[in-house]
Amino acid sequence: MEIIELDPADGDLVSGAFEVQRAAHAADGPENPAPHAGNFAKGLVNPPPDEDEAYFVAVEDGTVVGYLYIGLPNRSNLHFGWAYLIVHPEHRRRGVGTALLDHFLAYARARGRTEVTLDTHMTWEDGVERDKAGQLFLEKHGFKLALTVINRRCAVDALDPETERDLLAKARAAAGDEYEIISWIGRTPEELVETMARIDSTILAEVPLGDLELEPETIDAEIKNARADRNAAMGVTPIQTVARHRASGEVVANTAVFTYDDDAYTDAFQGITIVDPAHRGHRLGLLLKLVNLALVRENRPGVAHIWTDNADVNAPMIDINVVLGYEIVDAGGEFQIKL
Numbered sequence: 001m002e003i004i005e006l007d008p009a010d011g012d013l014v015s016g017a018f019e020v021q022r023a024a025h026a027a028d029g030p031e032n033p034a035p036h037a038g039n040f041a042k043g044l045v046n047p048p049p050d051e052d053e054a055y056f057v058a059v060e061d062g063t064v065v066g067y068l069y070i071g072l073p074n075r076s077n078l079h080f081g082w083a084y085l086i087v088h089p090e091h092r093r094r095g096v097g098t099a100l101l102d103h104f105l106a107y108a109r110a111r112g113r114t115e116v117t118l119d120t121h122m123t124w125e126d127g128v129e130r131d132k133a134g135q136l137f138l139e140k141h142g143f144k145l146a147l148t149v150i151n152r153r154c155a156v157d158a159l160d161p162e163t164e165r166d167l168l169a170k171a172r173a174a175a176g177d178e179y180e181i182i183s184w185i186g187r188t189p190e191e192l193v194e195t196m197a198r199i200d201s202t203i204l205a206e207v208p209l210g211d212l213e214l215e216p217e218t219i220d221a222e223i224k225n226a227r228a229d230r231n232a233a234m235g236v237t238p239i240q241t242v243a244r245h246r247a248s249g250e251v252v253a254n255t256a257v258f259t260y261d262d263d264a265y266t267d268a269f270q271g272i273t274i275v276d277p278a279h280r281g282h283r284l285g286l287l288l289k290l291v292n293l294a295l296v297r298e299n300r301p302g303v304a305h306i307w308t309d310n311a312d313v314n315a316p317m318i319d320i321n322v323v324l325g326y327e328i329v330d331a332g333g334e335f336q337i338k339l
């Protein structure tokens with residue numbers, strides 16, 4: 001078995017790496033959103049602006065049996081690194097996972113990283129039962145659970161129309177007219193980029209991170225535009241709704257759902273929802289999510305479910321999601337080791 005860097009121009013290796021992900025999805029979590037071949041291939045040649053990425057495959061007799069995806073932040077959190085590691089279900093318990101993990105640890109160490117994480121599926125409460133392989137594998141290699149996120153799924157028509165209208169009316173009344181609600185599809189309107197960068201910069205400070213030692217990243221207009229270019233290149237379209245505080249002109253609450261430009265793909269992904277601490281208690285979180293949900297239905301009729309993951313301790317966000325009809329599927333465990 002050899003580990004080689006995945007060349008995005010090598011069609012056989014790219015399909016082999018995708019096949020590992022497809023087979024693992026079918027074996028480990030068929031309820032979860034399926035990997036998307038187009039999105040995977042485009043991601044290889046469109047790295048995010050604030051992260052160095054590297055891709056490796058484990059190859060045995062010409063067949064890809066394992067896949068390793070490494071991300072190293074390159075603007076802030078330079079001590080940190082993460083990876084996603086997956087072994088084809090038919091090739092497990094033969095040391096492929098350990099070889100890929102060793103490769104990642106050496107790669108991260110060589111670049112001065114001192115804290116790294118990998119994540120794996122876990123069972124959560126009354127959700128779907130998940131295999132313990134990932135957890136046992138990581139614990140065997142000395143990793144400790146640092147953060148648990150719960151994966152929930154919501155049918156886009158989970159609420160009956162009357163309940164949804166009623167919730168929306170109550171949320172609008174609670175928000176009052178201090179706020180202007182603005183929605184868009186795709187790129188952030190030019191006049192909002194600066195204020196959106198400000199609220200995006202608060203994300204890491206506001207989101208529960210468990211034992212992960214991450215510093216808030218400053219998001220500026222340049223990064224926001226680069227991310228928007230990347231989404232466009234990858235066929236990903238965000239559907240977004242914000243609240244602008246009329247008095248200050250600042251965006252003080254934001255929610256976004258990411259969708260694939262593929263009518264046959266039935267899942268969409270909830271991105272961050274954030275309300276500035278000074279503007280909490282006005283039902284802005286619920287209001288934005290309801291307005292955005294209607295937009296998802298209108299603009300992406302093929303989407304059946306929206307997926308979200310929240311830290312298990314993020315009670316205010318979870319309360320909103322439960323009202324909207326989100327149901328637990330499973331959890332993700334973020335396992336950490338210090339190098």
Ligand SMILES: CC(C)(COP(=O)(O)OP(=O)(O)OC[C@H]1O[C@@H](n2cnc3c(N)ncnc32)[C@H](O)[C@@H]1OP(=O)(O)O)[C@@H](O)C(=O)NCCC(=O)NCCS
Pocket residue numbers: 024028084085086087088091092093094095096097098099118119120121132133134135136137138140
């Ligand atoms: C977790 C995963 C990567 C392990 O890959 P692998 O090639 O089977 O791992 P290895 O053969 O190197 O296993 C090393 C050790 O991990 C532990 N381990 C791995 N799978 C295990 C399982 N199903 N049950 C119990 N222990 C397990 C064992 O201690 C094993 O040593 P042993 O086989 O001598 O007992 C693979 O099961 C997988 O792809 N799972 C789904 C994706 C996932 O959860 N990835 C995140 C983990 S980083």
